Amino acid sequence: MTQSTGPTTQSTGPTTQTGPAVSTSIDRITLEVIRNGLLTAADEMKNVVLRTAYSNLWKEAGDLSCALLRPTGEVVAQGSADIPIHLPTMPFSFAGLTERFPVETMLPGDVFIHNDPFRGNNHLPDFFMCKPVFFGETLLGFAAVRGHFIDVGGNGPGSYSSTAPDIQAEGFRIPPMRVWKEGERNEELVGLLESNLRNPRERIGDLQAQYAGCNTGERRLQALAEKYGADTLSIAIERVLDDAETLARAHIAEIPDGRYEFEDFCDGDGIVNEPFAIRCAVEVDGSDIAIDFDGTSPQTHGGMNMALSVCYAACVYAIKALTDPDSPANSGAYRPITVTAPEGTVVNVSYPGAVVAGNHETSARVADCVTGALAEALPDRVVAAGAGSTGVLVFGGHDADRDFICVEMHGAGQGGGAGADGGNAHRVNIANTGNTPTEALELEYPMTVIEYRITDDAGGAGEFRGGCGIQRRVRFDAPGWITIVAERGTVAPYGLFGGGRPEPTQVVLTRADGTVEELPTKTAPLLVVAGDELFLKCAGGGGYGDPVDRTVEALQADVDNGYVSPDSAATTYGAVVLEDAGRADGKWVVSR
Incomplete structure (x- = not known):
C-alpha cells in the first residue's frame, strides 16, 4: 500500500540572510494584499502563456495551468480558471525534480522540465516546467507551468492511444532536466525534443510560451519581495497555506464522522474492453479525511492507469468541491486529506504501466467515487x-x-x-x-x-x-x-x-x-x-x-429549450404533454 498527503521537500534552497530573528507576525491588511497579489500573478502567468502559445489546445482550449510554489514545492497560488488535475500534482512533480536536482544546486536563470509519471508527473503530454525565483540570494519560491503538449511521439499523431501497452510506447519520456541553465537555453535538449515530437515548430513554440509564463511569475514574485521585503513575503506565504488548512479543517469537521464507501466502473482500456472497478472508502474523523482504494482493479494493459499523484489530485479536488468550493485552492487546503492506494492498481500504477488516458478518464471516476461515497453524509452538497x-x-x-x-x-x-x-x-x-x-x-x-x-x-x-x-x-x-x-x-x-x-x-x-x-x-x-x-x-x-417531483415549470422549460423531448416528458417524467396550436410558437404545453 502507498499513502500520500502530498509531498514536500525538506530543503528550502540557498539563503544566506543573517541578522536578528525574523518576526512571524503580519498585519491582516498586508496579508490580504499579498495573498491577492499572488493569485493575480498566477492569473497573469496564464494570460501570458495563452497569448504566446502556438497550439490551439493552449491558445483556444487553455489546456495548461500556472502556479506559484513555496521553496518546498507546495502550491501557494494557482490560476483562477486552471485545471484541477494539473495543480495538486505539482508538489509531486517538484519532488521528482528535486530528487535529481537538489534545491541548493539551483541558480538564478535555471529552468527545469520533465514529463515522467514515475517521478510525480501526470502523463507524458503534460510537461511540468518550473523556475526558481531568487531575490538577491534568497530563494522566494518557484514559478511553475504545466501544459499539455499536443504530441510527445508514440504510435500515432497526438500521442493519445490508450492501446499503447507500456509507458515507452506512449511517447517520449523526459526525466527532470535543465532546459535553461543560468538563462541560456539548452539547445541539445531542445534539439532532442525537435527530433522526437511531431510538428516540432508548434511544440517548441509552446515550450517558449511556458518559459514566458515562468518569467512572468518570477517578475511578480520579485516585485512583491521588493515592495514588502523577502521576510514579510515568506511569512505571508506561510500564513496563506496555514489559513487554507484551518478553513479546510473547519469545513471537513462539519461532515458526520464515519466510513463511507462507493464503487464505479470504467469502460475498459482499449485493449481489453471490459469494465474495471474503482472502489473507495472515505473515512471522516473530526477534521481529517482518509481515502482508501483497497479493492480497486489491478492496473490495465492499456493507458487507463494513473500515477498516485493523479489519484491524490482527483481526491482532493472532490473534497474541496464538496466542502469549500469558493475559497482559492492551494496545498494548505489539502493537508487534512490522506490517500492510500495499493500499488499495481489502476489508481497507483507500477512501472512500466501506460497512463495517457488514466490522467483524466480514470481520475474522473475517482472523483465520482469520492462524491458518491459522501452522498449519504452530504446529500445537500453532492x-x-x-x-x-x-x-x-x-x-x-x-x-x-x-x-x-x-x-x-x-x-x-x-x-x-x-x-x-x-x-x-x-x-x-x-x-x-x-x-x-x-x-x-x-x-x-x-x-x-x-x-x-x-x-x-x-x-x-x-x-x-x-x-x-x-x-x-x-x-x-x-x-x-x-x-x-x-x-x-x-x-x-x-x-x-x-x-x-x-x-x-x-x-x-x-x-x-x-x-x-x-x-x-x-x-x-x-x-x-x-x-x-x-x-x-x-x-x-x-x-x-x-x-x-420535477416541477411543471422546469419541465416546460426543458421541452421549450429542446433538452427534453415531448415523448420523454410524458413517459419518463409522467407529465401530460399536448400540442397547443393556439401558442404563437406552436410549442407543446406541459401539465400534470
Missing part, C-alpha cells in the same frame, strides 16, 4: 455523476506540405444536485478546458464540422435534471489518422436519490463508401480518408431526485 470523460478526438496527418495535429475535447453534462440542474455541454469534474471554436478548427485543420449541438434527452431524468452533453459530426477533408479516447459508453453516469442515468457515449465512423462502423470509446489510431465522417455523442449527467 451532485450526481457527470459524464466523467474528456471525449478526446485526435486527427493528425500531413496535408498541403504541412503536418497537422488536432486534439479536441468535447463538452458533456454535469450531474444534477439538490436545487439545481446539471450544466450542459461543458467539461466537468477534474478538467477545466474549453473547446475549440468551429471556425478555428476549420481554418487550421482539413476538416468540416457538419453538426455541433446539445443532445436532447441526453441528461439523466430527475427532480433536478442531469446536464445534456453535445454531439458533433465532422467530415475529414484529407487523409490522416484519428484516435478516440472517451468514457461512459458501457456504464453510464450514476444518478442519486432516485435520479436516472443519462444516455451513454456513442461513437460512429461512416466511411466515404457508406460503410458504417460503431466504435468503442477507445481506439488505436485509425486511418481515415477524405470524405469519412465521425459522429461523437458525449454522455450527459445523472439526475438527482425522483423525476415525478
